[in-house]
Amino acid sequence: MKIAVVGTGYVGLVSGVCFSEFGFSVICIDNNVSKIEDLKKGVVPIYENELDKLMLKNMNAGRLSFTSDIAEGVRDADIVFIAVGTPSKTDGSADLSYVYGAVDELAPHMNKNAILVIKSTVPVGTTRAVKQFLQDNGFDIEVAFNPEFLREGAAIEDFMRPDRIILGIESKKAEDALKRAYRPLFVLSIPIVFTGLETAELSKYAANAFLAMKITFINEVANLCENCGADVKEVAYAIGLDKRIGEQFLQVGPGYGGSCFPKDTSALNDFSKNFGVSMPLVEETIKSNDARRIKMIQKIMGVCDNDVKNKNISILGVTFKANTDDMRDSPSICIVNHLLKNGAKIKIYDPSFSEQAKKIFKDAEWSNNAYDNCNGADVVVILTDWAEFRAINLADLRRRVKNPLLVDLRSIYTVNEAKASGFVYCSVGRPFIEG
């Protein structure tokens, strides 16, 4: 079986590499020519654990190749996956121009018996509309929808051992083709759920909105903890032990960000209205998450007596979460920019050395490790919960800083560790420690 993947971003590249690891012949296509030239040389453009090794292995085995020529890429494929971006438009709706752009370009070159599978997250009704669009333009192409649930930072593991595969199909032909493509997972007893197109499309948005709500809920509980003397880490642990709730996505922090939850909650909130339904819980989640960023700014400003002018602020982590270089909609953007705007001198260390971040924070200084980043700092702010920040030697850090003030927006440290460190410690959802 030959597979083509259009769009070699976080989803397309991982999917292409993993399908080639299953043993299929895969060609990854992108209209970003320099990205494809790098990939051909074995250079992975994103930070994703183990992706480079798996990619090189499959390139060397002759199963994985890259092209920027969409016609050449799709010509021999039995299945063409579309994994281009679907960012938010300014009105909050999903921008489908990349999906339609790709469909338009590839349709004349696809093999008549091949299946077109949309993997990009698209509003309910899009796959059917794409089908209609193809028909209206004289192309008899079977279209299916296959949402992707991988998490950046654990993308290969998630693709290779997902909790489930959801396949929105309308024909036996599509069912058979996708069964073949996912057979390596089917034999591992991973549930494969066949549904209609609309159900598959909505399943993706419903999953992301639910997880975004869960994060937002624990952040609201954190606000209450700060005022009532409870400890949010302990509350999260206690409620997470209940199997009906589960422990995941109950980590407090500066609010959800990234390339999925913000845009997908926003798109769901938008397109549900087209079906005459409002979703107040989703709407409230979006508002609460936006407010969270402001609250985090107030927290930092508050411990700095509302004056950060000329203060040396050491920022640890700027990516929207650990184990990725992705900066899309990261809470750090508005937080750090606010500090910069108010005259702070910002120094950043992020273990991904994110190029995206360097373009965003042009006025910041960058360090190669957490300790150097804190030399002479007036305030240290932990923004992303990278594993290496969990075991910082706080005594060493204390000797390096000018002023022992630690703002931990992920509440990584325990209250006792903070007390012992001698830092004035401001975290989320727990008592303020005077130092």
Ligand SMILES: NC(=O)c1ccc[n+]([C@@H]2O[C@H](COP(=O)([O-])OP(=O)(O)OC[C@H]3O[C@@H](n4cnc5c(N)ncnc54)[C@H](O)[C@@H]3O)[C@@H](O)[C@H]2O)c1
């Ligand atoms: N990033 C995630 O963690 C994640 C997880 C699940 C689902 N998704 C969904 O998957 C989709 C892709 O997300 P992503 O993060 O991989 O996006 P991305 O922005 O990282 O990658 C998209 C790629 O598509 C390419 N592209 C755009 N138009 C093209 C065209 N006409 N021909 C060829 N290439 C083209 C771009 O150059 C880019 O490299 C989105 O709909 C997203 O919501 C993302």
